[in-house]
Amino acid sequence: MSLRERLAPVWWEHHAVGYIDQRRLPHEVRRESAANLDELIEAIRTLAVRGAPCIGIFGAYGVALLRASIADELQFQAAAERLRQARPTAVNLAWAVDRILASSDMLAQAHALAGEQVAVDRAIAEAGLELFGKGMRVLTHCNTGALATGGEGTALGVIIAAAAAGKKPQVYVDETRPLLQGSRLTLFELAQAGVDAILQVDAAAAISMQRNAIDLVIVGADRIARNGDTANKVGTYGLAILAAHHGIPFYVAAPRSTFDFALAGGSDIPIEMRAEHEVTSFARTAVAPEGSVAYNPAFDVTPAHLVSGFITEYGVLRPPYGDALADLESRPSLGALLAVRCASSERAR
């Protein structure tokens, strides 16, 4: 069974959407089910299910579940809208919900969307390979692997594929406070994949770039505006500044579905503010004095000029992004793309 199959983060059950409760990783791979709207929203809001593409697939199956269980059309539409808004920053959730709503067979469409993500991730991983020389030191942030997409992952998928291709990357992973997706999830996935990694606190990124001679930074994304401004896990913007300061290439790996062509720039991307207790306590134990106030944005926005390139299923896009992203927007849907690819690989034989 492949890593992707073993760590499938969401799946369809008969009267529910199944998921791995990612809050319990790496200690326990506990599988749960969401059987109604409240449970779907709860799983998303608590980050039991997380990762922009994965939330999209979960939302897609969620709409199919709502459709099967809510007969009244107005009630169904209202429920789908609540699900659509469960988390505001990642565009994949709204994109997936809209796509399912527009289809006639919602469950079949959700399955198709999940399947496409697998193909998209594979294409992203292949596209990213060109960035790797042998033994390069690569730094990543948060978790962007199988758990985040249901496929091979985006940024982490690229890194694991490079390892599989014999590039022997030395992987540095930011722990990614406050919820430690780096320590808990990325190190777990890398261990499962047999790829060695070195964990560091987020604040060690600058000295790590300086002293460990980091060659490359690759991160994922939650929403990318038409000009290339990129929302991703809080800390990404700082990493991009540090990378630029040290002359280190900084790449964003993301599927076309993470691009929000309706937004002109990053200032239009809503940034989710999360509960203060994520910062003031740890594993339910307070670390700050009682009554402490915290600023806890879940994401930040990296301006496009700090991004060396976007690794997409259509290849690596480079500046000027106005042209490259207009071109991306005009590309056929993935279904069409896959058809073309299959045809050309048939021709090549």
Added chain:
Amino acid sequence: MSLRERLAPVWWEHHAVGYIDQRRLPHEVRRESAANLDELIEAIRTLAVRGAPCIGIFGAYGVALLRASIADELQFQAAAERLRQARPTAVNLAWAVDRILASSDMLAQAHALAGEQVAVDRAIAEAGLELFGKGMRVLTHCNTGALATGGEGTALGVIIAAAAAGKKPQVYVDETRPLLQGSRLTLFELAQAGVDAILQVDAAAAISMQRNAIDLVIVGADRIARNGDTANKVGTYGLAILAAHHGIPFYVAAPRSTFDFALAGGSDIPIEMRAEHEVTSFARTAVAPEGSVAYNPAFDVTPAHLVSGFITEYGVLRPPYGDALADLESRPSLGALLAVRCASSERAR
């Protein structure tokens, strides 16, 4: 009782050196004693006692304790040398041990050193006041208050003094992973002083600078080379880069005893590497998969060109640092300085 007195981090006891075990803050103010060399070193290494000036004072009392308990001269010298090397980065420990060793009445000299730090901190706090306009937003990292010096503190002393002077600073505090000196200690001290503060994860510094319009960053230091390169808690170097990127002034508050005039530049400062479990576990609970490897430098070095100025007991020093620090080196000892100050304030009456 003043904040400084209530939170005195180290003190002399008859046959021991007393200290607050800072690992237990903010939940418990537990007072402990170190009665021999092993206990002195253990308290320093485990960060029960921490903060560059505070370690210096603890080391000074430690030498007095060793002198009182070890009759054999060679054994005493060897013990003092081990104490001197308990932690490598902060220069204050070695500086204090050497100063005590060179004196005839070691305990009196240790008391003098502790008393001087109080006066030095006051002078630093007064010097820093010129940086504050009304309502400015100031970001700090780690803990540099009473707990770190035994006086009012360095960077945090400046901030609290500005609040006391009616400047109403809005204080943002980095939690400072891995050991959370920001959440645990700095928020605790600010609450004790009645100064409102906002906690954030270290990775939120960049978005905080961008969106919360931070006006000023002030941090402490563990060792400053002759050219102004500054070793401080890991994350400081990154903060300095982020501050420069956003055009935010970045100041280092430190006493003359933190300057190591024997070192030409930051590359000569030894960086302490600490245990991996500080990163891979949290409050004794593993957060990363078993067998995970971590890179855990306790400090980093900020090059002088990223420092807007040094807030010292001799005022705010500004570039070019070659001249300013040569001038600092040539200054009289604090004892002499205080004598001059008292005389001039007498004359002023």
